[in-house]
Amino acid sequence: MPNSFGHLFRITTWGESHGPAIGVTVDGCPPRLPISAAEIQFELDRRRPGQSDITTPRKEADSVEILSGVYEGQTTGTPISLLVRNTDQRSSAYNEMKAAFRPSHADFTYQTTFGIRDPNGGGRSSARETIGRVAAGAIAKKILASRGLEIRAYITRIHDIAAPAEALAEFPSLEQIEATAVRCPHGETAARMIERIKAVRSEGDSVGGVIQCRVRGVPVGLGEPVFDRLEADLAKAMLSLPATKGFEVGSGFGGSMLRGSEHNDLFENRDGRIRTTSNRSGGVQGGISNGEELLFNVAFKPTATILQAQPTVDLAGNPTELMGKGRHDPCVVPRAVPIVEAMTALVLLDHWLRDSAQNHSFEF
């Protein structure tokens, strides 16, 4: 159950960083969706290691195989099993890590909770686990796109380098975002971010940042109060990603500095539709999408693995020192962009199906 996500469009992921493969099963997919491995691969390539000179040099093609649920190019309504083989495994790089706990990693908690852990590349706690999310998310994205939803995530800040607000006023295009390795749609800022990432890497250090995600074309009606509010499920989705430390929707933490008279989004009739004149709500009111642009931010901490010696303890609790090895991203945020989009798609599609079921199956 802890490795499943969603109620009606439900994914179950499995696999370890250096095990034979990583995979996901998608249950509940609407039938007759045309889908190809290439379409899923497109998103996996955006997440893939070694895609640019600011990511880990681990070489993984991350080639996806469709093992079930698709017949003659269309989904059949039965579970879709997707599998990606791990190819570039170098367990030897992790020998030291078997014996000691890496600071701010999952080693200690996994070992203590389960009494055992696969130490190679962090095993299940590795961010390679997100491959399954991205592969499943590619399917969800295509379904939502067929109804006009566009999901766009991008970086607004790396370390203390932030894109200017005005540069983000427009809904960015995929091209703008993919134009640079750092996936910040503001070119000039992107250049500075890349420079910063290279600088900290050369010092054996790491940095974090913030991803913003926006969705346009969302209908009114997604989200189910009281517990499965749209922002609640998005918050869970985002905080379930490795390295995330925060989530805010619409005005977020800054919104708590405003007065009600400044914060409220007023309704107006625009072109025959009820719209709001501002969007501090971030596209959600009362836990349900209101038809405005969905907007939220996710904070990522700096990569825990750094190429510097750090004090820690071994499995017996004795003091020791650990120096990061293996191949790591000095900043995970650029590769997290497609992951944030995938999780967003999974949440939205699940709620779309839930809304259909409760609110559009019966007319009385």
Add this chain to the structure above:
Amino acid sequence: MPNSFGHLFRITTWGESHGPAIGVTVDGCPPRLPISAAEIQFELDRRRPGQSDITTPRKEADSVEILSGVYEGQTTGTPISLLVRNTDQRSSAYNEMKAAFRPSHADFTYQTTFGIRDPNGGGRSSARETIGRVAAGAIAKKILASRGLEIRAYITRIHDIAAPAEALAEFPSLEQIEATAVRCPHGETAARMIERIKAVRSEGDSVGGVIQCRVRGVPVGLGEPVFDRLEADLAKAMLSLPATKGFEVGSGFGGSMLRGSEHNDLFENRDGRIRTTSNRSGGVQGGISNGEELLFNVAFKPTATILQAQPTVDLAGNPTELMGKGRHDPCVVPRAVPIVEAMTALVLLDHWLRDSAQNHSFEF
């Protein structure tokens, strides 16, 4: 399902603001817990309207009745049904709101999604819905307290008035928090916060703020990767509360400004236990509690209902104006403190049971 929360300690809430009653059913409660209505009432009284001069004057005793699941003062393992009658209903105050959508409220999304809504006091979208959460949370809290867990929420900021960091260094006592109506443990700051709330109320306006929650005594092992990480379930719990806009755990958004070498929590052996020398992780690593203090922040927007005329539209989409009536909190944050604690208790207890099941049922 959208009105249920938790997997093993599972609550289902129901009820509208001005309906006959509000309630909750708790399923999966461990048997033989001594529990009384008075113990549940204690927490409800902390959430109750009219408890101080900075909250809504709506008069509700919010008296809880135990209808099932308790026999001779002990839980029996069967579902516990708790009921609170609504007594101070003044539907007439909402007559205008039947015809128009209140800005930044759930009126529009509920009406559009369901094609119908109970307009009295916001119906199901009212924060009175949280009564069920607090009642159920009181039970969870007592169970956790029996194992030494202490959950403490308090206000760190109202509008732009923040308690100084050093005033929050120590784990605050319940007495410190309850000492003022605003539930900020730093007395001097509390006084300024109260003043601010009264000032904005006199202007027919409202403010928001930030609640911090800390838990001590948490064992290693709570939280289930990859989707049900502890921080993911806490984020969902908090963003499922009315008026919340953000969540951050440990270093949060600020943590994304640090380098890895500054952010990592180093392990050490302290008194024979493996501990970290800092706690930027906020008590969670790899999605599982690491035995350090759990710490997170929740952002609340200013109350949407303000006693000022605001432009909006009616059900047909025609422009109109609406002036807040009814009895409302100029700032919901002080009354949200026990609600945050309740949701925290529900998340932690559910994960405690899950950890017991998977990791402590079998020895091989």
Add this chain to the structure above:
Amino acid sequence: MPNSFGHLFRITTWGESHGPAIGVTVDGCPPRLPISAAEIQFELDRRRPGQSDITTPRKEADSVEILSGVYEGQTTGTPISLLVRNTDQRSSAYNEMKAAFRPSHADFTYQTTFGIRDPNGGGRSSARETIGRVAAGAIAKKILASRGLEIRAYITRIHDIAAPAEALAEFPSLEQIEATAVRCPHGETAARMIERIKAVRSEGDSVGGVIQCRVRGVPVGLGEPVFDRLEADLAKAMLSLPATKGFEVGSGFGGSMLRGSEHNDLFENRDGRIRTTSNRSGGVQGGISNGEELLFNVAFKPTATILQAQPTVDLAGNPTELMGKGRHDPCVVPRAVPIVEAMTALVLLDHWLRDSAQNHSFEF
């Protein structure tokens, strides 16, 4: 969770036989359904004790109150809370049962599992628990009826008295079934059944029987392989009822005596629709309804409480004797008829919503 049933139309029941009340919460109900307490009461009256001279004389009006989820006579899409007060409580009748375990009752397993139990009238293990199911089922039934589904359960056998097969060839009307207290649509057999029940009662004994349930108007498409096959969910629904010992769909156990060439249902084109020439499948093929009449049987054991002295043990395991007291049905099967219908409605509606979500939300 164990007190909840259904995924999208989800009910949660609570309450003990001699506690203050019994209730149910319905989550996920489609909005704008016109529903009144009287409509729910109609089904509760069919299940009510004291309704005829072959049922328990316990006097309970079983009056239902709607506490939430309905506004101006229509469902609002929010949880519907239904409550029935217990009025005729005579706990003293159960004093002896506190000290010893009634044979073939839940006393021993509840006591051993939970370490505590409410002994009054069996507490949660009493069949009064099914009040919540019937109340929620009344809503489900009305929704399904709006699409033309008719659910009809009736008794085909009491003890060894069975209705002749030819008498059940036609789909019985509600009037035929309600014509006698025993709810067997074949009048002559019904009379003999009633006679038998009275005879065993006069001997302080009890009998069981078999209920058949048929549903017509079922569309193709209800049921979700591989685990949530329609017959699987019906089997679970029926075996979750007190006193049930068996379930069979279509040809059932008898079908296992046939050859494939005798058992197969051949397809034909009847009036432009694909139909089967026989219905040994019972309306389900591959786990999904095939548009034919749904048909299944449920076996009920004789009531465990008999007015004869029976050897047993006390809580300490010492031999003792117990003589049934309290007010009991000598045969529970007639009152189980509306309960079987309710559970059937809950299963079908839940699958209807699930089918809508997966198969009718998107066209590609």
Add this chain to the structure above:
Amino acid sequence: MPNSFGHLFRITTWGESHGPAIGVTVDGCPPRLPISAAEIQFELDRRRPGQSDITTPRKEADSVEILSGVYEGQTTGTPISLLVRNTDQRSSAYNEMKAAFRPSHADFTYQTTFGIRDPNGGGRSSARETIGRVAAGAIAKKILASRGLEIRAYITRIHDIAAPAEALAEFPSLEQIEATAVRCPHGETAARMIERIKAVRSEGDSVGGVIQCRVRGVPVGLGEPVFDRLEADLAKAMLSLPATKGFEVGSGFGGSMLRGSEHNDLFENRDGRIRTTSNRSGGVQGGISNGEELLFNVAFKPTATILQAQPTVDLAGNPTELMGKGRHDPCVVPRAVPIVEAMTALVLLDHWLRDSAQNHSFEF
């Protein structure tokens, strides 16, 4: 979700009969269980086609690969992914079946529900789907065995040939059951059953039968009223299997012919433990295991595919005729024995974990 089973020990299966592979993911497995592919293979070999001269000659090694969740021979608490490649695919055998609906198969309902189906070997509706259940069940069985539970299924009837009751009085050994290809522990009856199966096969026909399953060593406490009664979850598990038509626990349908005074299981103190003198309850009372032997029966219909021409309709609804091709079992029941055991293990282990969580995590 429809392809997942269990709450805490949760499996998700995927795969089509003639797709590249069939698989299962197990989530929630207790950590540190020593497990090897060979142990899982042992159960798969019992289910494998071509294992004897009364089963289908389809040649599949059904070799299982462990892709995740096991490290150095022990489970790690993370999801276990198991994969079996399909090797003997002969899709051409199914060309005719693309165009017409096989009687009493899932072709029509799948096509109508999903608007598409994989016709090769029945696609997802093939009994090859149960490979994942058996593989996951092997793990559950091993865990339960570590606590002394023995699960034993066997055939009691094929067509109208039934083993004598006295031959089943003792709990049969695995050796007795595996002694014959038909898995009936009574040798003489087994011989007649095999003869019958061969006879009907030679006529191009098929037969069904009944499997009995018994479990000894079950503790008191498994099963969660009111909906997740042990027998309810077993009934669902069994009716979720292809070709099943009925389920009965303990006295079953026959029990409904007895009087209460004949049916009740009296309690006695045997060797210091509270036991019952008879077991018409089948090991479950009030929905919870009572420590007696668990006993239930499952009815299987005759195989739908027969090597005779049968009238049916094509996809457009036009009359046509279909002659069974492909390689099929004239009787599926012998190979269903390990499948029944697997499902039983899954239900029992899931309830074991649930019981641990609710009833053994806290002492007050």
